[in-house]
Amino acid sequence: MKKKRKLNVQISRRDFLKFTGTVTIGAGALPKLIWVDEAFAAIPVSEGYLLVDTKKCQGCLSCMLACSLVHEGTENLSLARIQILQNSFAKFPDDLTMAQCRQCVEPPCVEACPEKALYVDKKNGNIRIVDTKKCIGCKSCIQACPYEPGRALWNPEKKKALKCDLCFNAPFWSEKGGVQGKQACVEVCPLKAIQFTKNIPEQKGDSGYKVNLRGESWKKLGYSTD
Amino acid sequence: MNGYAGKILRINLTDRKTSTIDTKDYEQWVGGHGMGSAIFWDLVKDKMINGFDPRNVITIMTSPLSGTLVPGASARTEVQGIGIQSSPIGWFTRSNFGGRFAPMLKYAGWDGVVIEGKADKPVWIDIRNEDVKVKDAKHLWGLDTWKTQEEIWQEVSGRGYSNWVELSPESKTTQRPAVLTIGPAGENLARVACLIHDAGNASGQGGFGGIWGSKNLKAISVIGTGAVQVADPKGLMEARLWAQAKYSLDLENIGASWGSRFGRIRPQNVYWERHERARLQACIGCHQGCKEKSDTGYGNESTCVETEFYQGYDKWKHGGRQTSAAYIATDLLQRYGINAYEASKGLAYITALLKMGVLGPRGKIQCDLDFNKLGETEFAEQFVRMIAYRKGIGDDFAEGFFRAAKRWGRLEEDLKTGILAYSYWGLPEHGYDPRAEVEWGYGSILGDRDINEHDFVSLFFLPSRAIWVGRKPQPPAEQVVKIFVEKLVPYENNPLMLDYSTENIYSEHMAKLVVWHRHYTRFWKESVLYCDERWPDFMNTRIPGYRGLTGEGEPRFFNAVTGKKFSFADGMELGRKIWNLDNAIWTLQGRHRNMVHFSDYIYHVPYAGSGNFARYYLPGREGGEWKYIRVNGRCLDKGKFEEFKTRFYNLEGWDTRTGWPNRRTLESLGLKSVADELEKKKKLGS
Numbered sequence: 001m002k003k004k005r006k007l008n009v010q011i012s013r014r015d016f017l018k019f020t021g022t023v024t025i026g027a028g029a030l031p032k033l034i035w036v037d038e039a040f041a042a043i044p045v046s047e048g049y050l051l052v053d054t055k056k057c058q059g060c061l062s063c064m065l066a067c068s069l070v071h072e073g074t075e076n077l078s079l080a081r082i083q084i085l086q087n088s089f090a091k092f093p094d095d096l097t098m099a100q101c102r103q104c105v106e107p108p109c110v111e112a113c114p115e116k117a118l119y120v121d122k123k124n125g126n127i128r129i130v131d132t133k134k135c136i137g138c139k140s141c142i143q144a145c146p147y148e149p150g151r152a153l154w155n156p157e158k159k160k161a162l163k164c165d166l167c168f169n170a171p172f173w174s175e176k177g178g179v180q181g182k183q184a185c186v187e188v189c190p191l192k193a194i195q196f197t198k199n200i201p202e203q204k205g206d207s208g209y210k211v212n213l214r215g216e217s218w219k220k221l222g223y224s225t226d
Numbered sequence: 227m228n229g230y231a232g233k234i235l236r237i238n239l240t241d242r243k244t245s246t247i248d249t250k251d252y253e254q255w256v257g258g259h260g261m262g263s264a265i266f267w268d269l270v271k272d273k274m275i276n277g278f279d280p281r282n283v284i285t286i287m288t289s290p291l292s293g294t295l296v297p298g299a300s301a302r303t304e305v306q307g308i309g310i311q312s313s314p315i316g317w318f319t320r321s322n323f324g325g326r327f328a329p330m331l332k333y334a335g336w337d338g339v340v341i342e343g344k345a346d347k348p349v350w351i352d353i354r355n356e357d358v359k360v361k362d363a364k365h366l367w368g369l370d371t372w373k374t375q376e377e378i379w380q381e382v383s384g385r386g387y388s389n390w391v392e393l394s395p396e397s398k399t400t401q402r403p404a405v406l407t408i409g410p411a412g413e414n415l416a417r418v419a420c421l422i423h424d425a426g427n428a429s430g431q432g433g434f435g436g437i438w439g440s441k442n443l444k445a446i447s448v449i450g451t452g453a454v455q456v457a458d459p460k461g462l463m464e465a466r467l468w469a470q471a472k473y474s475l476d477l478e479n480i481g482a483s484w485g486s487r488f489g490r491i492r493p494q495n496v497y498w499e500r501h502e503r504a505r506l507q508a509c510i511g512c513h514q515g516c517k518e519k520s521d522t523g524y525g526n527e528s529t530c531v532e533t534e535f536y537q538g539y540d541k542w543k544h545g546g547r548q549t550s551a552a553y554i555a556t557d558l559l560q561r562y563g564i565n566a567y568e569a570s571k572g573l574a575y576i577t578a579l580l581k582m583g584v585l586g587p588r589g590k591i592q593c594d595l596d597f598n599k600l601g602e603t604e605f606a607e608q609f610v611r612m613i614a615y616r617k618g619i620g621d622d623f624a625e626g627f628f629r630a631a632k633r634w635g636r637l638e639e640d641l642k643t644g645i646l647a648y649s650y651w652g653l654p655e656h657g658y659d660p661r662a663e664v665e666w667g668y669g670s671i672l673g674d675r676d677i678n679e680h681d682f683v684s685l686f687f688l689p690s691r692a693i694w695v696g697r698k699p700q701p702p703a704e705q706v707v708k709i710f711v712e713k714l715v716p717y718e719n720n721p722l723m724l725d726y727s728t729e730n731i732y733s734e735h736m737a738k739l740v741v742w743h744r745h746y747t748r749f750w751k752e753s754v755l756y757c758d759e760r761w762p763d764f765m766n767t768r769i770p771g772y773r774g775l776t777g778e779g780e781p782r783f784f785n786a787v788t789g790k791k792f793s794f795a796d797g798m799e800l801g802r803k804i805w806n807l808d809n810a811i812w813t814l815q816g817r818h819r820n821m822v823h824f825s826d827y828i829y830h831v832p833y834a835g836s837g838n839f840a841r842y843y844l845p846g847r848e849g850g851e852w853k854y855i856r857v858n859g860r861c862l863d864k865g866k867f868e869e870f871k872t873r874f875y876n877l878e879g880w881d882t883r884t885g886w887p888n889r890r891t892l893e894s895l896g897l898k899s900v901a902d903e904l905e906k907k908k909k910l911g912s
Binding site: 055056057058059060061062065066068069070072073074075076077078079083084085086087088089090091092093095096097099148149150153154156172173174184187188190191192217218220221222223224226 | 293294295300329333372375376387388389390396397398399400401402424425426451452453454455456459460462463464466467470474475477478480493494500502503504505506507508509510511512513514515519520521522523526527
């Protein structure tokens with residue numbers, strides 16, 4: 001069994017955490033302590049996350065276009081750090097999925113990087129971020145991401161890894177990004193199907209990251225809010 | 227070249243050879259229709275050929291804005307070539323469609339695809355970035371459009387699409403290839419056959435499906451992993467957020483958009499009963515989708531007339547209740563690849579003939595359709611399959627119902643009474659009748675097809691919808707007209723351009739409106755490819771004063787992407803140039819003003835309008851006062867329409883005797899070589 005260490009974090013009751021192979025304490029109250037694998041114990045949790053509503057998304061890929069535009073200065077779906085996958089012929093709601101970086105509490109991509117180029121930026125909200133100057137292009141982070149599709153990407157032109165930085169480093173945008181600022185995908189989404197939160201989402205499974213953002217106004221478009 | 231991939235793919239199906247055209251050679255035409263017309267002009271030496279001739283060239287073009295974040299302009303693809311649907315001549319024509327095709331073509335590194343020749347056996351074209359292959363399509367031939375796409379998706383990825391798909395070690399995507407394909411109707415050379423992309427995006431008018439069939443071209447698939455360069459990324463992002471925040475739909479305050487087009491209070495453009503468990507579905511880059519996908523899996527992505535096609539029959543058969551028949555019937559049109567306007571107007575026509583006792587078991591025209599099942603899925607399937615496979619009388623239907631009527635010896639009579647509601651060029655009337663909303667009819671008959679450009683229809687919907695429910699229309703006619711005409715550069719601030727009173731509809735003012743409309747759409751909507759569903763935005767009720775985005779929006783986005791310094795008026799002038807080139811092509815095909823006429827019923831049968839359209843209101847002056855006037859009950863006057871044509875040709879600088887372009891006008895637009903060619907063919911106007 002993996003070693004566990006107690007980690008002191010400020011989280012709300014909603015952020016009840018449960019890790020694979022770990023025991024969570026403090027359930028039901030306002031837990032101040034969570035258990036994480038020792039390997040990650042020194043890694044502070046991110047102060048920002050993206051949540052999505054896959055039933056609200058209209059599949060326009062504007063989030064992908066905005067992501068690529070503000071980070072790379074070009075329009076390129078393959079360089080978007082959020083990916084929308086859809087099938088014209090399938091039935092709602094299984095016709096579409098949204099894949100955003102989870103800013104994992106236990107980030108395998110950070111752990112996998114041999115150069116510490118993918119690091120936790122402690123000065124800037126603990127965002128899991130790629131320092132492209134240090135990145136040697138070994139793709140370890142891309143292979144390490146356990147999610148499908150992988151949330152760390154490859155820029156074939158620059159031979160560097162990319163991943164969501166919550167727009168902390170978005171050179172082609174006039175707005176300030178990061179956990180204290182705005183995120184291009186959130187701002188551009190015409191249906192507000194992407195939301196930024198400072199609360200840590202449930203880590204097990206998808207339910208913490210794929211949420212219901214429809215609200216009462218959604219009914220005015222004639223759609224169910226269930 | 228910001229906004230451009232830099233090259234256009236040229237494919238000769240006859241020898242299966244591919245080559246490239248440098249986009250720079252055609253950059254002066256900007257993109258889409260302009261580029262397509264110019265390439266067609268250069269490559270098709272004999273413009274007199276018919277659409278089935280292997281020498282017919284089909285251009286499939288993107289715009290500099292394709293694949294970018296520009297709202298409602300990222301996803302249209304413009305298709306052009308000599309059509310097979312119109313009559314008496316299959317005009318050089320156009321049709322565009324949305325979805326993902328144009329963006330994907332750009333990401334793959336192509337500004338367009340030019341199809342020439344004819345393959346000796348069925349082929350499909352597999353584009354994966356730079357890699358282009360003309361492949362055998364034996365296994366795809368005979369499949370419906372949806373199955374064809376799924377087959378190609380599998381073939382390209384080798385597995386599914388739940389993860390990154392590796393096209394090469396250095397190029398990955400999570401996206402499915404964008405496939406444009408024909409169904410059985412196209413394979414069987416139906417003149418009513420479409421090109422279909424994804425579930426419900428169609429290039430419908432012109433009969434391009436049948437043309438692809440004649441070329442043995444089943445499908446074009448494209449997947450790209452590259453980039454579109456943007457001149458001013460910060461400016462583009464800022465403009466997008468500005469337009470979205472200010473002009474589009476605010477989900478928390480939907481009501482404010484009650485009279486807007488850019489952000490519509492009811493985004494879905496569907497006419498059947500909607501599903502609650504569904505999503506709004508958009509094309510790439512769009513700020514407000516108009517399609518839907520539901521948990522039934524029926525009717526995915528279909529909009530507008532496709533959703534209208536069978537829902538009335540379904541409800542009529544089932545006591546006012548909508549069943550799955552309406553959705554399935556539409557899906558069948560998409561899967562077999564059939565033009566929904568022809569199917570819709572055609573079905574109305576043959577049911578009228580049935581009632582008259584002319585068609586069916588007791589009539590002269592034999593028809594195997596079981597009309598007792600009209601409204602059921604079974605009937606729709608029988609009808610659609612008859613067209614697609616040319617079975618029995620379906621062989622006539624597949625020719626389009628204008629030609630079918632001709633075969634049955636009924637054309638003249640049924641155009642006189644109007645039971646065959648085909649008002650221009652042997653093509654189905656759209657709903658915005660030429661007798662009522664004249665700019666639609668004029669634009670269609672002075673061009674090549676039912677224009678399907680909804681730029682001014684809110685002048686009808688705005689007052690009429692209020693009147694239908696017993697409310698007083700707001701704002702008043704004079705105010706609405708003022709808001710609109712401010713934006714009609716270079717003819718701005720002339721309210722008489724929007725006076726739809728019978729006294730004014732043949733005037734020079736109305737001719738100016740038609741000129742403006744032709745030039746605006748040719749450039750901004752068909753070359754830059756702003757979508758007809760969301761543009762233009764004349765009036766926007768979210769804004770104090772109701773002044774919409776049009777005028778400012780079009781060039782702002784265009785310049786942010788391309789880095790050019792184009793004004794709205796520059797675009798209008800380029801639209802004029804493109805429109806002139808098109809008229810030169812029609813002239814070489816055999817057009818003369820003598821044949822520019824509506825079908826007889828437009829001149830002889832007063833416009834009644836069915837359903838709500840029986841109360842059709844538009845702005846106009848009555849006794850010098852602006853009102854919303856009812857335009858039902860009128861015909862067009864043939865003699866006055868002749869006078870109107872003269873006014874129109876004069877404004878365009880065309881020969882009023884023939885309607886042909888003249889040297890002075892063409893040379894002023896930099897089209898000297900076009901004038902030379904017309905002169906050589908003795909078709910230059912004086």
